[in-house]
Amino acid sequence: MLRFLNIQKILWINFLFLYISSLSVFAQEIHRAASTYRSSISLSEPRISDIKESLSSESPNFPNSLKLFFQELKGNYAIFYDWNGETVYYKYRINKFDKSKLKQVRKLSEGAAYEVNGLWEGLIVFQVSTVPLFKKASEISLEEKKEKSSIPVFDLVEFKELSLDEILY
Structure with a gap:
């Protein structure tokens, strides 16, 4: 037994x-x-550091559309990165009770390439303290925008996954 x-x-x-x-x-x-069937981002696409360097008094704002890879959802933000690993934050909700874009954002896939559209809100700036500081777009000087340690923050409008245009055999 x-x-x-x-x-x-x-x-x-x-x-x-x-x-x-x-x-x-x-x-x-x-x-x-x-x-x-996923496409990647072309290596010739401008990176965040290139965009920061190209900012000037004639064109002081970040572009509304960027091609980036998705990293993760953290708090109220969807975090994306470029080929250099520099991050960009896209705010998709006001607080944890705002469920308006949650269903849409859950479709994001880690490591996938997206064309992300958003309105520029400001920067997360790292100063002397260890706590990062968020500054609104109206409070930021051109020099602060060009800082390498600053992280652009956008209000998420929409995103589209990049897919291949060719036919695969």
Whole structure:
């Protein structure tokens, strides 16, 4: 009787192991198929550092549309990054009770390339203290915009995943 119970446990564990491993293989296959049709961002696209350097008194504002990779949702922000790893914050809600864009933002996929549109709100500036300071667009000088450690903050309007234009055979 004891030997029969041990065999039954071993069979059950093997069944569970095979089931879990088949699920992970299936999930990897779906991820590979989905990533086949994704496009990447061209290396010639301007990066955040290039955009900061190009700001001048004639064109003092950041562009409304940027091509970036999605990193994560953090607090009220969707965080994106460029090829250099520089981050840009897109505010998608006012507070945790604002659910207006939550359904839309949940569709974002980590590492995927997006064309993101937003209205520039200000900068997160790192000063002497360790706590970052948010400054509104009207309070920021041109020199502060060009600082390498500052992070642009936009109000998220819309985003579109970049997909391949070619036909795959």
